[in-house]
Amino acid sequence: MHAKVTGAQHLDELLDHDELDDFVLYSSTAGMWGSGHHAAYVAGNAYLSALAVNRRARGLRTTSVHWGKWPDDIERELADPHHIRRSGLAYLDPQQALSALGRVLDDDETVIGLTDIDWDTYYPVFTTGRPTRLFDEVPEVARQLAPAPQQAAGLPAASDSPRGCAT
Numbered sequence: 001m002h003a004k005v006t007g008a009q010h011l012d013e014l015l016d017h018d019e020l021d022d023f024v025l026y027s028s029t030a031g032m033w034g035s036g037h038h039a040a041y042v043a044g045n046a047y048l049s050a051l052a053v054n055r056r057a058r059g060l061r062t063t064s065v066h067w068g069k070w071p072d073d074i075e076r077e078l079a080d081p082h083h084i085r086r087s088g089l090a091y092l093d094p095q096q097a098l099s100a101l102g103r104v105l106d107d108d109e110t111v112i113g114l115t116d117i118d119w120d121t122y123y124p125v126f127t128t129g130r131p132t133r134l135f136d137e138v139p140e141v142a143r144q145l146a147p148a149p150q151q152a153a154g155l156p157a158a159s160d161s162p163r164g165c166a167t
């Protein structure tokens with residue numbers, strides 16, 4: 001955490017901002033919505049986005065990108081790919097990711113997540129321990145949360161039927 005936070009602070013203080021096209025901070029989705037095993041990493045990444053907002057308030061162009069998983073982590077054996085995929089995360093396609101980064105910079109975003117997620121898997125896994133409203137507006141999650149058509153029509157859902165009774 002110290003390296004990430006002080007590194008960003010030093011760049012903020014030392015760079016000549018008039019000469020920069022962009023000031024881009026590489027954060028992680030861990031800093032956007034947490035990660036079970038990386039508390040210090042989460043805090044360090046969350047700091048980068050706080051710094052981005054703070055710099056914008058000072059009139060300085062800044063973007064903090066919360067990246068998902070890059071595939072080079074597999075080659076460097078920094079992550080168990082089976083565990084990552086089982087959690088619902090997909091590895092970023094580098095070409096797509098860089099093209100998305102270009103759009104984010106063109107749009108002059110301040111804080112944004114760029115990740116590839118299979119929400120059908122990720123959301124149920126993420127909420128196994130406790131519920132969250134954090135992803136309610138993600139379209140794929142909203143579809144999961146929407147009541148089944150028969151519930152919306154006021155009819156009992158199949159699972160509400162007493163076992164062994166025909167409806």
Ligand SMILES: NC(=O)c1ccc[n+]([C@@H]2O[C@H](COP(=O)([O-])OP(=O)(O)OC[C@H]3O[C@@H](n4cnc5c(N)ncnc54)[C@H](OP(=O)(O)O)[C@@H]3O)[C@@H](O)[C@H]2O)c1
Pocket residue numbers: 003026027028029066067068069070071073
């Ligand atoms: N890879 C991913 O899937 C992923 C996902 C989300 C976010 N990110 C973020 O993207 C950034 C780059 O990730 P990466 O995977 O490309 O990392 P990386 O290849 O491990 O590179 C990390 C860089 O940080 C430097 N560094 C590490 N510890 C340092 C310290 N204590 N003091 C000063 N410099 C230090 C390293 O210097 P040396 O070369 O000298 O060791 C290296 O240049 C990181 O901020 C990471 O949190 C990466």
